Amino acid sequence: MRSKRKKGLLSLLTLSTVFILSGCQLFGADEEETTLERVQREGEVTVGFANEQPYAYQTAEGELTGSAVEVARQIMENLGVTEMDGVLTEFASLIPGLQAERFDMVTAGMFITPGRAGADHVQFANPEYTIGQAIAVEAGNPLDIHSYEDIAETDEATVAVPSGTVEYDFLLDVGVPADRIITVPDMPSALAALQAGRAEVITATGPSLQSILDTAADETIERVEDFTQPIIDGEEVINYGATVFRDTDDDFIDAFNEELENLKDSGELLEIIEEFGFTEEDLPGDATVEDAI
Incomplete structure (x- = not known):
């Protein structure tokens, strides 16, 4: 009798597990959430920066700012993400930190170069400025x-x-x-x-x-x-600076590029970077990341 009861309980537990797993699959819980989906759900994005004026730096009051930061901040707000958390990192450690998922993207005015663009697991968005x-x-x-x-x-x-x-x-x-x-x-x-x-x-x-x-x-x-x-x-040499993402974040890059184009079309991009010493001559025009490599 006890043996039958144990078998019955075991069968019940097995069926319960199957139903739970099936329910998870039914409601999509096993689908992997993208970085963009996560930061939009949480309303917060973590960025890596290297404390280099005027691109990305921390003020004496501890505020994260800079041309690259403020461009990214406006784009993220347009995407529904209102909080930005900065992680201070040496410049050479920015890409390794991004690859290690210490932050969601790099906002450091980083130049687009063939070597960086070819590095494992990172991609650049389109250029935000050009400079010498x-x-x-x-x-x-x-x-x-x-x-x-x-x-x-x-x-x-x-x-x-x-x-x-x-x-x-x-x-x-x-x-x-x-x-x-x-x-x-x-x-x-x-x-x-x-x-x-x-x-x-x-x-x-x-x-x-x-x-x-x-x-x-x-x-x-x-x-x-x-x-x-x-x-x-x-x-x-003509240098283009841009925000950097992991190469698995295609939807994030596409959304970022679309909002960057909107900033260029509206004139807001120039308004943002002018505060940090840039001029109209420093705008990237229609250059894409492919043009910059």
Whole structure:
């Protein structure tokens, strides 16, 4: 009798499990939720940033802002996501952090490059701006440096650059020896290296460099105004900056691109980035991520 009861209970439990699993499948509980669906449901998105003005940085009051951040913030609000949580990360760790799902996307003004676009598990949205490089040196420019090529040809010139940036590759491409390139975590560290005499040159994009110089207000340091943009593979470098996603987030990228296009069409994109030192000349026009690679 006991054996029959045990068998009956076991059968009942088995049937209950089957019905529960069937119910889950019926109501779609086993369907994987996309990142876009999750952040829209939660109303919050987590972004990785590298504390580099004017693209993405934290104010003294702890507020996350910057041109890339504010573009992404407006787009996410248009998609129904009103909260943005920032994760501060060194620039070189942004893509690995995205791949490891530490955040949902990267808003750091990151340049679209073939190497990054080909990295495992990441994709760029369409460009938000286009920009060139700039350099700063000791006031008076004692080494008479006006280009990356000048850095390569001046044996006593050492240049400091944040790790993971395209400037590092550009410097190598024009012939600057790796042992004369100092990699640092961020632009404040690069400026400190120049101020301390550990580097004779620092480089970044024009808005980023100008922002750090304006903040420092150090009269012993100057931006080289007559700077010649680097020539890579016979062409002057044109850089496009964009937001980065995991390559599984196609619906997220499509929705982001659609809202970015709306910002461009309405003129809101220029209004947002103008506050951070960009001009109409820095707009990406009709360029897509494919054009930028």
